[in-house]
Amino acid sequence: MPEHKIDATKWVDSYSDYLYNYTISRVSDTEIAKDLVQDTFFAGLKSMKNFKGEASERTWLISILKRKIIDYYRKINSKKGKAEVRMSYNTDGEDEGEWLEERVEDKAYKNAEDLIENTELSEAIYNCLDKLPKKQAQVFKMKTIENYDTDIICNELNITPSNLWVIIHRARTALSSCLEKNWY
Numbered sequence: 001m002p003e004h005k006i007d008a009t010k011w012v013d014s015y016s017d018y019l020y021n022y023t024i025s026r027v028s029d030t031e032i033a034k035d036l037v038q039d040t041f042f043a044g045l046k047s048m049k050n051f052k053g054e055a056s057e058r059t060w061l062i063s064i065l066k067r068k069i070i071d072y073y074r075k076i077n078s079k080k081g082k083a084e085v086r087m088s089y090n091t092d093g094e095d096e097g098e099w100l101e102e103r104v105e106d107k108a109y110k111n112a113e114d115l116i117e118n119t120e121l122s123e124a125i126y127n128c129l130d131k132l133p134k135k136q137a138q139v140f141k142m143k144t145i146e147n148y149d150t151d152i153i154c155n156e157l158n159i160t161p162s163n164l165w166v167i168i169h170r171a172r173t174a175l176s177s178c179l180e181k182n183w184y
Contacts, residue, residue, distance in 0.1 A: 006044075006048050006051050006057055008041075008044065008045055008048065011041055011044065011057070011061070012041070014057075014058075015057070015058050015061055016037060018058065019037045019040060019061060019062070019065055020033055020034065020037050022062065022065065023036050023037055023065060023069065026069050027069065027072065032072065036065065036068045036069060036072060037065070039068050040061055040064050040065040040068050041061075043064050043068070044060070044061055044064055047064075124179055124182055125175065125179065127178075127182065128174075128175050128178035128179055128182065129141065129175070131174075131178060132171055132174055132175070135157070135167065136167055136170060136171040136174070137171070138157070139153060139157065139159075139164060139167045139168060139171065140167075140168055140171035140172070140175070142156075143164070143168055144168070150164060
């Protein structure tokens with residue numbers, strides 16, 4: 001099997017804008033997006049020997065980037081809901097000489113306003129999904145909301161992977177436009 005050559009010296013010029021735009025639409029923080037793209041390039045350099053040439057370099061880098069984004073969300077979500085507990089030694093009053101446990105506010109916990117906003121956004125997304133053509137809405141829900149694998153969706157709906165991504169792109173574009181008009 002022939003070895004596939006990668007020219008990593010051209011990655012920044014060729015792919016950084018595309019990878020950054022892909023990332024910023026998913027993490028909405030410029031610094032985190034830059035870090036994830038940089039991490040992607042480093043991971044690509046480390047695993048260059050694993051590149052089989054079955055996809056383009058850009059597609060290969062995007063697959064690495066997707067894992068980096070997933071890892072980022074896993075990391076921040078694993079910290080949610082874990083309250084900090086402080087232990088202090090009581091030196092006054094009736095309970096002198098006992099250790100006291102004090103629960104510290106979990107800043108990652110969403111307040112009621114955030115929950116209401118998320119509920120409203122969810123309703124707006126589903127209202128916009130209802131306005132999409134049936135197949136677009138179905139593909140978008142299966143891939144983005146229900147997390148079906150591309151192969152399963154393609155087999156079930158009898159479409160090609162490239163057709164699936166075109167449909168998802170069109171659905172995202174239409175949803176974005178709809179949300180701009182209908183959700184504040």
